[in-house]
Amino acid sequence: MKQWFSKWVGWVRVIALMGLLFGLVIRIGDPHPLATLRNASFDLYHQSKPRDLTPMPVAIVDVDDRSIEEIGQWPWPRSYIADLVTRATAQGAVAIGFDIIFSEPDRLSPAQIAEDNPDMPGDLATRLAQLPDNDTKLAQAFAGARVIVGQTSVRNVAGNRAEKRDMADAAHALIGPDPMPYLMKFPDIVQNLPALEANAAGRGMFATRPDADGVYRRVPLVMSVQGQIRLGLTPELLRVATGGGPFAVRTNDAGVEGVVLARQLIPTARDGTVWPYLTPSAQSRYVSAADLLRDRVPDGRLAGHLVLIGTSAIGLEDFRATPLGVAMAGVEIHAQVLENIMAQTLLIRPNYTIAIELVTTLVLCLLVIIFAPALSARLLISSSVLLLAGYVAVSYYLFYDKRILLDPSFPVVAVTTAVMLISTVNYLREERKRREIRSAFGQYVSPDLVDQLSRNQGSLTLGGESRQLTLLFSDVRGFTAIAEEFRDDPEALTGLMNRFLTILSNAIMEQKGTIDKFMGDAVMAFWNAPLDNHDHPRAACRAALKMIADVESFNKERLRAQKRKRVGQKRQRSEKRQPWVSVHKINVGIGINTGQCVVGNMGSDTRFDYTALGDPVNVASRLEGQSRYYGAAIILGQATAREVMNDFAVMELDVIRVVGKEVPETIYALLGDETLRQDPRFQTLWAVNNEMLAAYRSRSWDKAEDLLAEVSTSLGALDISLQEYLDMYATRIADLRATPPDAGWDGVFSSTRK
Structure with missing residues (x-):
């Protein structure tokens, strides 16, 4: 049972499965970092393909900078606002919505001006008091048109107002379970003056909340205000424009499904919000308030249009951050939501989307967990990249063609985490195998040392002598990838490394070098001990060049053998695989240094090795490590280079301080x-x-x-x-x-x- 568990399940998969379940629980909780990453992904989609701008019967009467400059500072007298309503209605506007609130009496009404100026002559004050009130004029203008007044929220029930008024009820129906637990909640609102509210054809909320990063990505279509269900400004404008009948909220077990308005279902997220599909800001939507007041608007410009009155003047600060990466006037965002509803171009993120994302993440991660331990590192990474690229492509296609928002970020993060976890465990496993190989080969000594010991058995004692040595370190680049290929056939890996180390050993021994030790795929050798060799720097360089040439020939031989094996397998399917054949090219890095060392038998009384110690040994090892960063197969220390540069192709690379040394070392590449x-x-x-x-x-x-x-x-x-x-x-x-x-x-x- 234990063997079966180890082979087919394994602790790697168990740990990965536990991590997967933990990740799914985190996603359900949806912490801010995940939500921010998801929203950033949707923003990239939005920016890559904004909605195409098409003519729609929606217009904005804008209190812009030119209007402020021409008409005067804001706020204007309500009589001007009444004139805007009257003129827009005369132009043929179907309904008018205000992204402005009139919660306080107009201080520019004639009677209020008289009251605020006690030094005014009495007859003038009396005449002003008898003139019509500006708020009354505006209420009368509302009564003569289809006007939807805007309302907004306050932070708490008490708000910051002296008086709290109950709001008018909004006729609606419920289809399905109670939506109140899911809706955005606003405990209280700021309303317009009672006379204005009474003469308005509708009342809509323009309150909303940005995401955690301050970007306004969603707009509530329906919300809870003072415990009542209310529509936002734009759907209320559409409701009034299409007859003013009641609306309906459709829900299911996952939350709000949509709002039925003007005999169509407008899909929403589970909390009653919608995701506007925006175009860049377009001047074609705007009509300057100054132009409308001064009769400069072409006849019919507003005919058949739903009109929003709002502000974009810089000083009024009604701009909001959007997914397009630029700020936009709040009134234009309302206009675009209205366009989305009318053209049915809202971005869609149904309330069941999270279930699809969780199931997709589960399936993708299970595929990785099941197959990753059996795949090579290269195949694991490439297959994971293809898998994730396919999912992201589907997600983007759904946005591009269907306007459906499917989170591309969390499945990618989850699968990448699973791959990293499994790859890390595989890497640690291969490192353990590498250490085992080093330990096994470390028991052997060079033939020259064996020959010397056979002639002088008394030298089997601890101690050493000082000698000028040339030391060589070599190591294989990318050994983990090679070992990964033979994970199911360790005997084949052993055969491959034996052949490879034999090639290196032969090159060293042909130049009378002493092989100190094998450390897995690494080799340490030196010259001028135990046998004298006065030409030791050149001998080491000749050995290194031959090592590189022989390894290159070995790689070509393995490639030819691989091709022969494939041909043979086609003829005889049962033929056993050659254990040493590999598709990985073996690359070797070599470091060579010359200096005064202590060489001799080092260790304990019961176990010792014939080896060299000293600073030049450490430098040679560091030079081998530097070969991968400079791209040179063979790197020489400055002492070696001075000895051989007249006989070999040597090129200076750098002056460096290797790890563990303060004195800089000039290093060279041995090219030929x-x-x-x-x-x-x-x-x-x-x-x-x-x-x-x-x-x-x-x-x-x-x-x-x-x-x-x-x-x-x-x-x-x-x-x-x-x-x-x-x-x-x-x-x-x-x-x-x-x-x-x-x-x-x-x-x-x-x-x-x-």
Whole structure:
């Protein structure tokens, strides 16, 4: 039972499943970070394809900056507002909605002016008091038209008003369960003057709330105000314009489904809100209030239109952040909602959408959890990317073609987290295998040492001697990916590494080197001990070049064998797979350094190794690690380079402080043997590279950048790839140009990576 669980279920899958369930619970709670990420995704959709602007019978009479400049400062006398209503009705407006509230008496009414100016002559004050009140004029204008007054909310029941009035009831019907638990709730409202409310054909709320990031993405179509169900301003305007009948709220077990208005169902989210599908702000929607008051509006401009009266003047601050990434006048957002309702172009996010998203996330994550442990790292990543790209493509298609909002963010985050978790566990497992390989090969010693010990058994004692050594460290790049391919066949991995290490060992021993130890896929070797070798720097370089050449031949041989295997399997399906065949190319990095070391038998009385110790050993190891960052297969320390640069193609790379050392080290790339050293093209490369480094260290950034391009050309002429080296210096030059170093900068690079 335990073996079955380990093979087919495993702790990796159990942990991933527990994490998945936890993530689904978090999504149901919908914390702010998830909601913000989801909303940002919808904003990107919205910005990539805003709604097309099409002519609609909706217009805005706008108190804009030009109107303020021409008519006078705001607020205007209510008689001007009455004139706007009268003129818009005369133009043929079907109904008029106000995105403005008139909650206080007009202080510009004639009687109020007389009261506010006690020094006014008595006869003038009496005559002013006898003139019609501005609010009365506005109420009379309302009575002669279809006007919907706007109402807004206050923070609490008490508000900040001296008087609280009950609001008029709104006739409606309920289809399904009670919607009140789901609706946005406003405990109280600010109403217009009683005379205005009494003469209005309808009353609509223009209160709404932004999302946590301050963006207005949703507008409540229906809401709870003082415990009553009320319509927003735009649906109330449409209700009055289409006859003024009652509306209905349809609900299901998930919440509000929609509002039935003007004999059509307007779908909403579960809380009664809708997602407007916006166009960029369009001047074609606007009619300046000044133009309407001064009879400059063409006849018929407002005929058959639903008209909203609001403000966009800068000083009145009625602008709202929108999903399009730009602020828009609040009255235009109302106008666009009205256009969406009339043209049926609202964005759709039904109340059951979260269930679809949860099920989709569950299915995608289960696919990853089931198959990921059996896939290679490359196949896992590529298949996950394709899976997620497919889901995001479906989500965007639903928005683009159907206007349906399906969250693309949470499933992507959940699946990515699952892949990272499983990949991390797989990586740790392969690292454990690598340590086991290092431990197994660490029991062996070099043939030269065995030969010496057989002649002098008395040397099997602890201790060492000081010698000038040249040390070589090599390691395989991307060993985890190679091990991942053989996860089900460890014997094949062992066979592959045995063949590979044999190739490296042969190259070292041909040059009379001593193999200190194998550490999994890594090799440590040195020259001039235990056997004397006065040419040890050159011997190490010859061995390194042969190692690189032999590994390249080994890769080609494996590729040919892979092709032969495939042909053979077509003929004999039962043929056993060759354990050493792999599709992964093996790349080796090598570091070489020369210096004074202590070499001898090191360890305990019961277990010891013949090895070398000293600072040059550590530097050689660090140089091997740097090879991956500079793109050079072989990197030499400065002591080795000084000895061999007249006989080998050696190019300076940098002056660095390797990890763990304070003294800088000049490092070099070993590119080839004496034949390449004598090639005129290499001579050109060597000279240009030295000039580039000199310009870089003298802070001549432009010159260094130009010379770096010449270095790239010279490398291309020799068919040598050092792209990482070129990219590194290009990045450094750009960074130093942008942020110049201080006066004490010496051009030394301090490496933080081994």
